[in-house]
Amino acid sequence: MATRNKNIAKLQAGYLFPEINRRKNALLEKEPNANIISLGIGDTTEPIPEFVAKAIADAAIGMATLDGYSGYGSGLGMTELREKITERLYNGRIGADEVCVSDGAKCDCGRLQVLFGADATIAVQDPAYPVYVDGSVIIGATGEYSAENKNFKNIAYMPCKPENNFFPDLANTPKTDLIYFCSPNNPTGATASKEQLEELVAFAKKNKSIIIFDSAYATFIQDPNTPKSIFEIEGAKEVAMEVSSFSKPAGFTGVRLGWTVVPKELKFEDGSSVLTDWKRIMSTVFNGASNIIQKGGIACLEDEGWSVVEERISFYMENARLIREALQELGITVYGGDNAPYIWAHFPGKNSWDVFEDILESCHVVSTPGAGFGATGNEFVRFSAFGHRDNVLEAIERLKKKLQE
Amino acid sequence: MATRNKNIAKLQAGYLFPEINRRKNALLEKEPNANIISLGIGDTTEPIPEFVAKAIADAAIGMATLDGYSGYGSGLGMTELREKITERLYNGRIGADEVCVSDGAKCDCGRLQVLFGADATIAVQDPAYPVYVDGSVIIGATGEYSAENKNFKNIAYMPCKPENNFFPDLANTPKTDLIYFCSPNNPTGATASKEQLEELVAFAKKNKSIIIFDSAYATFIQDPNTPKSIFEIEGAKEVAMEVSSFSKPAGFTGVRLGWTVVPKELKFEDGSSVLTDWKRIMSTVFNGASNIIQKGGIACLEDEGWSVVEERISFYMENARLIREALQELGITVYGGDNAPYIWAHFPGKNSWDVFEDILESCHVVSTPGAGFGATGNEFVRFSAFGHRDNVLEAIERLKKKLQE
Numbered sequence: 001m002a003t004r005n006k007n008i009a010k011l012q013a014g015y016l017f018p019e020i021n022r023r024k025n026a027l028l029e030k031e032p033n034a035n036i037i038s039l040g041i042g043d044t045t046e047p048i049p050e051f052v053a054k055a056i057a058d059a060a061i062g063m064a065t066l067d068g069y070s071g072y073g074s075g076l077g078m079t080e081l082r083e084k085i086t087e088r089l090y091n092g093r094i095g096a097d098e099v100c101v102s103d104g105a106k107c108d109c110g111r112l113q114v115l116f117g118a119d120a121t122i123a124v125q126d127p128a129y130p131v132y133v134d135g136s137v138i139i140g141a142t143g144e145y146s147a148e149n150k151n152f153k154n155i156a157y158m159p160c161k162p163e164n165n166f167f168p169d170l171a172n173t174p175k176t177d178l179i180y181f182c183s184p185n186n187p188t189g190a191t192a193s194k195e196q197l198e199e200l201v202a203f204a205k206k207n208k209s210i211i212i213f214d215s216a217y218a219t220f221i222q223d224p225n226t227p228k229s230i231f232e233i234e235g236a237k238e239v240a241m242e243v244s245s246f247s248k249p250a251g252f253t254g255v256r257l258g259w260t261v262v263p264k265e266l267k268f269e270d271g272s273s274v275l276t277d278w279k280r281i282m283s284t285v286f287n288g289a290s291n292i293i294q295k296g297g298i299a300c301l302e303d304e305g306w307s308v309v310e311e312r313i314s315f316y317m318e319n320a321r322l323i324r325e326a327l328q329e330l331g332i333t334v335y336g337g338d339n340a341p342y343i344w345a346h347f348p349g350k351n352s353w354d355v356f357e358d359i360l361e362s363c364h365v366v367s368t369p370g371a372g373f374g375a376t377g378n379e380f381v382r383f384s385a386f387g388h389r390d391n392v393l394e395a396i397e398r399l400k401k402k403l404q405e
Numbered sequence: 406m407a408t409r410n411k412n413i414a415k416l417q418a419g420y421l422f423p424e425i426n427r428r429k430n431a432l433l434e435k436e437p438n439a440n441i442i443s444l445g446i447g448d449t450t451e452p453i454p455e456f457v458a459k460a461i462a463d464a465a466i467g468m469a470t471l472d473g474y475s476g477y478g479s480g481l482g483m484t485e486l487r488e489k490i491t492e493r494l495y496n497g498r499i500g501a502d503e504v505c506v507s508d509g510a511k512c513d514c515g516r517l518q519v520l521f522g523a524d525a526t527i528a529v530q531d532p533a534y535p536v537y538v539d540g541s542v543i544i545g546a547t548g549e550y551s552a553e554n555k556n557f558k559n560i561a562y563m564p565c566k567p568e569n570n571f572f573p574d575l576a577n578t579p580k581t582d583l584i585y586f587c588s589p590n591n592p593t594g595a596t597a598s599k600e601q602l603e604e605l606v607a608f609a610k611k612n613k614s615i616i617i618f619d620s621a622y623a624t625f626i627q628d629p630n631t632p633k634s635i636f637e638i639e640g641a642k643e644v645a646m647e648v649s650s651f652s653k654p655a656g657f658t659g660v661r662l663g664w665t666v667v668p669k670e671l672k673f674e675d676g677s678s679v680l681t682d683w684k685r686i687m688s689t690v691f692n693g694a695s696n697i698i699q700k701g702g703i704a705c706l707e708d709e710g711w712s713v714v715e716e717r718i719s720f721y722m723e724n725a726r727l728i729r730e731a732l733q734e735l736g737i738t739v740y741g742g743d744n745a746p747y748i749w750a751h752f753p754g755k756n757s758w759d760v761f762e763d764i765l766e767s768c769h770v771v772s773t774p775g776a777g778f779g780a781t782g783n784e785f786v787r788f789s790a791f792g793h794r795d796n797v798l799e800a801i802e803r804l805k806k807k808l809q810e
Binding site: 001018046053057058063070072106109114130135177208253268269283292296 | 407411453458469515519523535688689
């Protein structure tokens, strides 16, 4: 038969979250009555705003009428949605015609791989959201996995750890075509300051790199001085694109809606436009986000929807505070959780899969082992602040009981 | 700056339908009051079933409640939907766990490229749905464009024309890893018989090829003896996967829902499972179709939804009959339109872009130039049967007036 794609063969084990799910199910087989609480995958738990639900429902009902029906839309999204994204989230800093609506940031990350192809060299924060690396492996932009280093060859890993305040040591980072950068960071919860992002933009300019900035958690930033978009940095439009999503702020993880901003100023070496190629990819291997769901996105960005979105964010950030402070009381050093819905807990000298298993077995609480995000994450475990309050409180109680032993 | 992906640079002009849209808009600039009727892109025009709209609306309203809310689902779709697809459309011939739900067939075609990668050799029908070729070019599985032959190097084009009854001459088709095959065919409207598909499966078996069978138009087949799925052919599970969609039968072109069937029996040369790698791709660069929209898919497949879906199909097939017979009355040789919503009209000796422009300028009717589907399509123009009845009748009147001149 046809040969297996050699790049897929390079991947190690399964994608992180299905693997965690497998281990959770293994526990449930042993202990069918275990009441497992998940602080693992960053999956929203609170209902979407009623105003948004109604907008989606109205759009659906409209689709059964001649007047309300629509077929294929622009592959890049409804104009109204693109405009509302620039107004609500970018202060008009970018043009609506630079916003390309999609079915989610993860999916756009996949298409970005197709855009840049196998010849693009890449740098990633370590630890990082697994899709940057796994996607790059699949497209063939990396070398083989090195079991010794627990990472892939031909990727410039940029360690982000307490010692460097979770910001890469750019002076020792090689030049690459692409730099993946996520702030607020998944998994560490760290945010980059304006000065740090200025440094990053200058670094990209010097190296002629393109920054792929992931702002999926930007709305969780509480500190007014922390940039919510790379485009708050002068000159960023010439070196950066930005991937973002409705998933976490609006509870759209299952609803599926996101966007990518590609500034007109962003060019390839030959002077051709990155946006033009992105549009070509979007029209060739994508067909637009659902028209019904886009109406929900528009409603999210209207005042009536947005006020509830902000309530939800405050709710999750209160969860984050509770988890962070509980772990601190237990004497665990934690990071994040103040401008991001993730708490990055340090277990010095321990293997994160062991800590994960231990917490799962003894507390019936699912976390995420830091090693799943990269070798530098190995002594850490990520706790997600997405959960019903009573579950979060119960999980905290169990952790206290176990870790005080 | 970073270098442009050399594979994207190989693409010729824009993706077909945006290019057609550009030409339509150019006419509108010249003649702002032109009442243009589109029989171009295969875009559904009739409302979705009310029963389906209500199911989507209910799911949306439920998402604003604690009980009805759900976050990330299985990246492969809801079990109920996967089961209903096998029952309603495959007579249980395939397992629900071999059905992978997605946001549409075009998007799955893109992910298929990522699955098989740049080293897979491919064969396509000529003419064909542009995404097979453009997607393969983008992933790097083809050579450069040959202006002389009007096609890409390293693709085995399988001419499908009246002379061979629109079925490839397999005896003269080289061995490739992948064979793209679409029946009912877009754009020719031809369907492959059971015997022809048996020949295709035997050919794939002999060559150890994988058939990527596109059945997006299967529900339009009227002839009870024509297979609606490659899996009606014995042994197909070992050599084929099937891409399909709710778009055309259920009016979901803008709603976005499709699926791909990957049988467990389908293996790579090393014995590893294609389904396992497909799942890995789906979990890494995709995040599942919208949970709200999947409820609409389920409703489509229930009796109350399906009866309206069948009405819509009959409606479009009546359009097809009207267009086909009108063109025939004008002495134009046409194909398709009896088991597919496309009519493939022959204009011997003419360039299809010229015919397209001529019909657009003089009748204000948008068709699709056959050359947009491949070099073999050059003397043909495709008419789509998707349209409101009055528009179809008006377009026919204009064509009659023009072509009788």
